[in-house]
Amino acid sequence: MSTTDFGAFPAVTGGAYAAPATSEQxxxxxxxxxxxxxxxxxxxxxxxxxxxxxxxxALKVFLAxxxxxFGTAFLALVxxxxxxxxxxxxxxxxxxxxxxxxxxGQDPTFPLGTDSLGRDVLAGILHGSRISLFVGLMATALSxxxxxxxxxxxxxxxxxxxxxxxxLIEIFQTLPSFVLLVVLVAIVQPSATTVTLAIxxxxxxxVARLTRAEFRTIREKDFVMAARSLGFGHGRxxxxxxxxxxxxxxxxxxxxxxxxxxxxxxxxxxxxxxDPNVVSWGSMIGTGRELVRTAWYxxxxxxxxxxxxxxxxNLIGDGLNDALNPRFTQDR
Amino acid sequence: xxxxxxxxxxxxxxxLQAVPTILGIVVLNFFxxxxxxxxxADVLAGEAGSATQESVAALRARFGLDSPVLEQLATYLGNLxxxxxxxxxxYGMPVADLIAQRLPGTLTLMAVALLIAILxxxxxxxxxxxxxxxxxxxxxxxxxxxxxxIPSFWIGLMLIVLFSIKLGWLPSGGAGTIGSxxxxxxxLFDTARYMVLPAxxxxxxxxxxYARLTRAAMLEVKSQDFVRTAYAKGLTPFGVTARHILRNALIPIxxxxxxxxxxxxxxxxxxxxxxxxPGLGRLAFEAVMGRDFTVLLGILLLSSLLxxxxxxxxxxxxxxxxxxxxxx
Numbered sequence: 001m002s003t004t005d006f007g008a009f010p011a012v013t014g015g016a017y018a019a020p021a022t023s024e025q026x027x028x029x030x031x032x033x034x035x036x037x038x039x040x041x042x043x044x045x046x047x048x049x050x051x052x053x054x055x056x057x058a059l060k061v062f063l064a065x066x067x068x069x070f071g072t073a074f075l076a077l078v079x080x081x082x083x084x085x086x087x088x089x090x091x092x093x094x095x096x097x098x099x100x101x102x103x104x105g106q107d108p109t110f111p112l113g114t115d116s117l118g119r120d121v122l123a124g125i126l127h128g129s130r131i132s133l134f135v136g137l138m139a140t141a142l143s144x145x146x147x148x149x150x151x152x153x154x155x156x157x158x159x160x161x162x163x164x165x166x167x168l169i170e171i172f173q174t175l176p177s178f179v180l181l182v183v184l185v186a187i188v189q190p191s192a193t194t195v196t197l198a199i200x201x202x203x204x205x206x207v208a209r210l211t212r213a214e215f216r217t218i219r220e221k222d223f224v225m226a227a228r229s230l231g232f233g234h235g236r237x238x239x240x241x242x243x244x245x246x247x248x249x250x251x252x253x254x255x256x257x258x259x260x261x262x263x264x265x266x267x268x269x270x271x272x273x274x275d276p277n278v279v280s281w282g283s284m285i286g287t288g289r290e291l292v293r294t295a296w297y298x299x300x301x302x303x304x305x306x307x308x309x310x311x312x313x314n315l316i317g318d319g320l321n322d323a324l325n326p327r328f329t330q331d332r
Numbered sequence: 333x334x335x336x337x338x339x340x341x342x343x344x345x346x347x348l349q350a351v352p353t354i355l356g357i358v359v360l361n362f363f364x365x366x367x368x369x370x371x372x373a374d375v376l377a378g379e380a381g382s383a384t385q386e387s388v389a390a391l392r393a394r395f396g397l398d399s400p401v402l403e404q405l406a407t408y409l410g411n412l413x414x415x416x417x418x419x420x421x422x423y424g425m426p427v428a429d430l431i432a433q434r435l436p437g438t439l440t441l442m443a444v445a446l447l448i449a450i451l452x453x454x455x456x457x458x459x460x461x462x463x464x465x466x467x468x469x470x471x472x473x474x475x476x477x478x479x480x481x482i483p484s485f486w487i488g489l490m491l492i493v494l495f496s497i498k499l500g501w502l503p504s505g506g507a508g509t510i511g512s513x514x515x516x517x518x519x520l521f522d523t524a525r526y527m528v529l530p531a532x533x534x535x536x537x538x539x540x541x542y543a544r545l546t547r548a549a550m551l552e553v554k555s556q557d558f559v560r561t562a563y564a565k566g567l568t569p570f571g572v573t574a575r576h577i578l579r580n581a582l583i584p585i586x587x588x589x590x591x592x593x594x595x596x597x598x599x600x601x602x603x604x605x606x607x608x609x610p611g612l613g614r615l616a617f618e619a620v621m622g623r624d625f626t627v628l629l630g631i632l633l634l635s636s637l638l639x640x641x642x643x644x645x646x647x648x649x650x651x652x653x654x655x656x657x658x659x660x
Contacts, residue, residue: 067474171356173591174636178598179616183628186620187367263483267602270485271617285486289606296493303486310481318477 068319147207155215453542549581590646
């Protein structure tokens, strides 16, 4: 069919949309190279343009974006709160300290009120930020490390290694991830560490897929050829030559992954599958849920903490996307 | 005719690729669940309260839980080859029947949620693309990001507070009025009332994605030559947007929608818990808690199949939307 070569013209096919259809082999048809849900804008970005990212220019663009700055400031606040929580409220946030069912503002000692057992809601929210951030950051770090490693190997070596790893990625991406997460956490006893590990297990395939796509494109570039002809080893080419150029989309993804991990942790603890010995925003909502008719503030307040923290991370991700993908700053 | 050939070819390729994936999923899940402490016999015995060593052993023998792991795997695969998902010790009925009972609930919920998300997303995205760079675009883009940051279970509870408790307009849970004798249109209306809140909670997260995707895709397509040609031949702006721009922009959107089926199923677990919606998600949760691994294996397998079917459907839609895609 003659349409095949016709489709190879980027100008004819509408740029990036044809790219998956023509350049990818049968292993991953029509899946966007940029599989992260949060950065759909960047998904249609040809990888070639990303390679010329200028660090200082990117920083300038990021700092000129009010949304991103707001996100960064709020995240800094949450981190400060997480670090200071044991100083501000040295007692166990799960201990009963006051009269039950005090509404916010009713008693100045408990600015955000108390729950059905007389536990301080504010102390709970402040302490809850610790587990959310811990799980979010650690799970992202773990899945980034593993995902980049697998994706780099698959994309760089191609051949049967690639086929095998793509199969593995596909298996993980076909299983509904949250169902798998619930199963994983139920199998091992829930604790902060196991929840973190389980979230990492279900989120690495996204990174691996993204890294693989980047590596496949960059591998063909002239500078990699030059590095090869200079006799550099595989390890050096992967980590010193290709990886720095593949980083921008991975960085954007990582901030969104932290946000997603926080959402997943809260959903797990909401369903009673979190660490039972640690107060978390999700578990506060879970306990407040039964009283939603009479004391809805118990549900609303921890939820707002989640929403704003996650929103801050997403705003940062958006800002990073604008800064690191120059083409889209032009439409704005 | 070439359309049909193209579609058939796409379908064959997708199916061939799906077989090893499914097999991998089954084996992986099987061994994963073997790692779990305890089995259905333990939970049943615990709930009965008066179990003896012998009765637990008898339970195990009855459900084949005492045979070697590889033998159990072989039995399971053998059952699968005969399209049987096994028998649930806990519910005392075949897993396939159990899933068949719950599947329609979840599928309707997901379909309605996906529909809401895509429609709302396309509308918002088109608005954003039309006002690209100006105030409405910025405001909507922050709003869509806000939707993206709200946990579905929380917004579910907040919607219950507002619409069920404060205003009393909509029911707070369940799938239909109990004991109602409604038929035809009133029955549909009744179900719709129960569906609004769960579907909205589930959809909100995805609205943001579709809105941004639509915006990006429309901006991309807008600058193409064929759009200028369409304007030049005197089509109305709405006609150009609907027939020329949106059709091309639909390709990335449908790709994403296919990928979201799995995610939505996960979201349904949580939303179904909040609204006590009788669906697959809650069954999965109950199966985890009851260590009913046959049911769990069945659900995982079936939901993976659902994802694969959704992706195949997306491929087909692509082959129809863009004749170049199926041409390989």
